[in-house]
Amino acid sequence: MEITFISDTHHIVSNQEDRDDLTLLLPGGPILVHAGDMSGRGTESEIRRFLDWFSSLPYMHKILIAGNHDFFFEIAKPELVAALLADYPEVTYLNDSGVTIEGIKFWGSPVTPWFHNWAFNRYPQEIEAHWDLIPNDTDVLITHGPPQGILDKTIREGWSVGCKYLLKVVNRVNPKVHVFGHIHEGMGQTQIGGTIFINAAVVDERYHLWHNKPSVINVEPKFPTF
Numbered sequence: 001m002e003i004t005f006i007s008d009t010h011h012i013v014s015n016q017e018d019r020d021d022l023t024l025l026l027p028g029g030p031i032l033v034h035a036g037d038m039s040g041r042g043t044e045s046e047i048r049r050f051l052d053w054f055s056s057l058p059y060m061h062k063i064l065i066a067g068n069h070d071f072f073f074e075i076a077k078p079e080l081v082a083a084l085l086a087d088y089p090e091v092t093y094l095n096d097s098g099v100t101i102e103g104i105k106f107w108g109s110p111v112t113p114w115f116h117n118w119a120f121n122r123y124p125q126e127i128e129a130h131w132d133l134i135p136n137d138t139d140v141l142i143t144h145g146p147p148q149g150i151l152d153k154t155i156r157e158g159w160s161v162g163c164k165y166l167l168k169v170v171n172r173v174n175p176k177v178h179v180f181g182h183i184h185e186g187m188g189q190t191q192i193g194g195t196i197f198i199n200a201a202v203v204d205e206r207y208h209l210w211h212n213k214p215s216v217i218n219v220e221p222k223f224p225t226f
């Protein structure tokens, strides 16, 4: 099953030229995954504008998590979030939750280590409770932030700012693919052991479109069910 991975679209969909450029880079197919940061400030109108675009893309299934910019999903009343998502039935929103599509098990979480009180930020003593929820049979793990040491270096300081607790869990779960974004300048793909890691950010550290082709990976279920 071919899956296309993107992340951190931020303001791109508000600018017609950028939006058209990004749309042309997406090949279409069965499944599209977005690993969070679909907005600049996380207002409902920004999120609706994003979802209007995202839901129109030529994919059978569209899977989405929030990121640290997407405040609406953390702050709005749950019934408002549910009402917004009800307008986009072709989009599957994950929030410390999973979905199985064509036998492939996806798990998504928006949580990132605390950094100036953005959305879904968690202190070290809180974050492991989120990661503990990730099932061992996950094929595709979607988090907004990277694990420590993998495609997580800041361009200015060269610091590795990924989550060390998430790295522990990735080693437990061994997903086929772990996709994230958040540290835009870490954009790229690497394989370590049996896991392909993708930093799928479509913009650079200055929020300009990279113009690279997104990662497309052929994923088969780890534990096929018959």
Ligand SMILES: [Mn+2]
Pocket (backbone or CB within 6 Å): 008, 010, 037, 067, 069, 181, 182, 183, 184
């Ligand atoms: Mn971002």
